[in-house]
Amino acid sequence: MANxxxxxxxxxxxxxxxxxxxxxxxxxxxxxxxxxSIHMSSTEFGRxxxxxxxxxxxxxxxxxxxxxxxxKLMGNDHxxxxxxxxxxxxxxxxxxLKKILENILIVGVVTEGMGEGAFYVSIKGYYEQFKEKLGFxxxxxTLNLKLSxxxxxxxxxxxKTRIPIIIEGFTGGEKDMQSAARxxxxxxxxxxxxxxxxxxxxxxxxxxxxxxxxxxxxxxxxILAKPYLRNYFNLKDGDRLRIELSTS
Amino acid sequence: MANxxxxxxxxxxxxxxxxxxxxxxxxxxxxxxxxxSIHMSSTEFGRxxxxxxxxxxxxxxxxxxxxxxxxKLMGNDHxxxxxxxxxxxxxxxxxxLKKILENILIVGVVTEGMGEGAFYVSIKGYYEQFKEKLGFxxxxxTLNLKLSxxxxxxxxxxxKTRIPIIIEGFTGGEKDMQSAARxxxxxxxxxxxxxxxxxxxxxxxxxxxxxxxxxxxxxxxxILAKPYLRNYFNLKDGDRLRIELSTS
DNA sequence: ATTACTAAAACCCGAGTAG
DNA sequence: TCTACTCGGGTTTTAGTAA
Numbered sequence: 439m440a441n442x443x444x445x446x447x448x449x450x451x452x453x454x455x456x457x458x459x460x461x462x463x464x465x466x467x468x469x470x471x472x473x474x475s476i477h478m479s480s481t482e483f484g485r486x487x488x489x490x491x492x493x494x495x496x497x498x499x500x501x502x503x504x505x506x507x508x509x510k511l512m513g514n515d516h517x518x519x520x521x522x523x524x525x526x527x528x529x530x531x532x533x534x535l536k537k538i539l540e541n542i543l544i545v546g547v548v549t550e551g552m553g554e555g556a557f558y559v560s561i562k563g564y565y566e567q568f569k570e571k572l573g574f575x576x577x578x579x580t581l582n583l584k585l586s587x588x589x590x591x592x593x594x595x596x597x598k599t600r601i602p603i604i605i606e607g608f609t610g611g612e613k614d615m616q617s618a619a620r621x622x623x624x625x626x627x628x629x630x631x632x633x634x635x636x637x638x639x640x641x642x643x644x645x646x647x648x649x650x651x652x653x654x655x656x657x658x659x660x661i662l663a664k665p666y667l668r669n670y671f672n673l674k675d676g677d678r679l680r681i682e683l684s685t686s
Numbered sequence: 687m688a689n690x691x692x693x694x695x696x697x698x699x700x701x702x703x704x705x706x707x708x709x710x711x712x713x714x715x716x717x718x719x720x721x722x723s724i725h726m727s728s729t730e731f732g733r734x735x736x737x738x739x740x741x742x743x744x745x746x747x748x749x750x751x752x753x754x755x756x757x758k759l760m761g762n763d764h765x766x767x768x769x770x771x772x773x774x775x776x777x778x779x780x781x782x783l784k785k786i787l788e789n790i791l792i793v794g795v796v797t798e799g800m801g802e803g804a805f806y807v808s809i810k811g812y813y814e815q816f817k818e819k820l821g822f823x824x825x826x827x828t829l830n831l832k833l834s835x836x837x838x839x840x841x842x843x844x845x846k847t848r849i850p851i852i853i854e855g856f857t858g859g860e861k862d863m864q865s866a867a868r869x870x871x872x873x874x875x876x877x878x879x880x881x882x883x884x885x886x887x888x889x890x891x892x893x894x895x896x897x898x899x900x901x902x903x904x905x906x907x908x909i910l911a912k913p914y915l916r917n918y919f920n921l922k923d924g925d926r927l928r929i930e931l932s933t934s
Numbered sequence: 935a936t937t938a939c940t941a942a943a944a945c946c947c948g949a950g951t952a953g
Numbered sequence: 954t955c956t957a958c959t960c961g962g963g964t965t966t967t968a969g970t971a972a
Binding site: 495496499515516 | 954956958
């Protein structure tokens with residue numbers, strides 16, 4: 439059963455010899471789906487893997503020898519299930535890929551704290567421009583994403599090659615402030631898309647708000663979007679979001 | 687760059703032809719790690735993949751033809767990076783595995799609500815037994831995990847084959863209750879380990895509290911553990927935890 | 935050093951077929 | 954039907970080697 443547990447030896451890495459077997463297991467898991475076992479002949483398995491019945495039969499044997507699956511051959515009824523070890527093999531790859539993806543994609547970690555960005559959205563002189571130039575009325579707050587050093591460097595480098603959406607500065611007096619007319623500087627924005635790592639289908643158009651960071655923490659990027667993103671993506675601090683820059 | 691985005695065609699599934707190429711890309715990603723590109727000769731790549739230099743060279747060519755990597759050959763300096771398409775290929779498998787794992791492992795969704803379980807831990811007559819028989823003093827509350835129909839069925843079936851830790855019933859009067867001595871029924875527990883799907887290294891010994899469910903919602907399992915699990919695993923409602931039953 | 939071609943060797947697949 | 958064996962043929966890998 440894939441459900442019992444123990445501390446048997448779990449390999450650290452997939453054996454290069456076993457690529458086709460690994461993929462065989464993978465496809466088997468996929469079609470087993472949420473059932474605990476499956477009736478499958480070697481012919482069917484062959485169809486699934488795009489190989490002959492003979493090869494599929496050999497795969498079954500190898501998978502069983504490796505302890506990744508277990509078979510019960512009762513007459514013409516062939517029941518296959520994934521063993522705990524088999525499940526661990528899948529888990530191994532999953533974890534490995536997760537780690538890889540956090541490196542090769544720009545991934546930001548949702549971080550607590552109102553950035554300066556929230557200040558900009560709240561000022562009418564900026565807000566009207568955001569609304570018009572970004573193409574959406576932004577939520578009056580920003581989502582702070584913390585990037586790794588590398589990811590932050592990659593992002594900055596990437597932004598350099600892009601034409602920013604310029605939010606013009608202006609001089610004016612906010613009525614709530616007792617000070618006289620002060621000047622508000624220009625801000626740059628960049629279109630982007632956000633998505634959860636595990637569900638790329640739900641992509642949200644957003645914008646990176648590139649403000650001159652004065653007393654801002656390092657490697658933090660502030661995001662503007664129409665909805666309240668923490669609700670939209672069901673986020674909590676520490677969750678990861680993928681940032682994709684739009685192709686211009 | 688793996689960081690720019692577009693809507694180029696992303697394949698739905700890994701082509702059976704490309705198993706070895708897929709693994710080549712995978713290993714390449716792994717060793718690139720958190721750098722954006724890597725210096726790698728075909729000899730080194732061969733060592734990495736456990737194949738000859740010639741085969742590694744062919745792999746490089748194929749990966750490049752498929753648009754999964756990009757190479758710059760400047761004299762004897764060979765720089766390789768993963769393209770957006772290559773990153774998407776990895777992402778595809780990641781998502782696929784995530785889905786598989788949620789089916790073949792017993793995974794519970796963290797669910798709001800005090801179950802009856804919390805009641806048991808709060809009663810001294812039970813608590814002292816929990817402490818002694820489970821081997822840890824449980825946190826005075828339970829974590830509710832909601833399972834899928836299948837997972838719940840699998841779990842129950844699995845528990846059937848196990849010897850429960852019996853928490854004896856007793857008759858006694860709780861001092862805070864004005865009622866006379868009442869009787870408290872026996873409860874069954876089962877050792878288990880909990881872990882986040884994405885970090886199996888952090889496993890927490892815990893126990894499934896198997897109470898007779900009276901007005902309990904369906905498919906809910908209550909968990910006892912020493913720490914407050916929502917903090918320990920940094921959980922919020924909707925997060926998933928893997929339940930592994932200990933090998934007895 | 936490298937990459938990558940050609941040709942031989944090794945390996946794997948699937949047809950045929952037995953149980 | 955089914956699984957799974959043997960073996961011929963095709964594919965892939967590697968050794969040798971050129972650039």
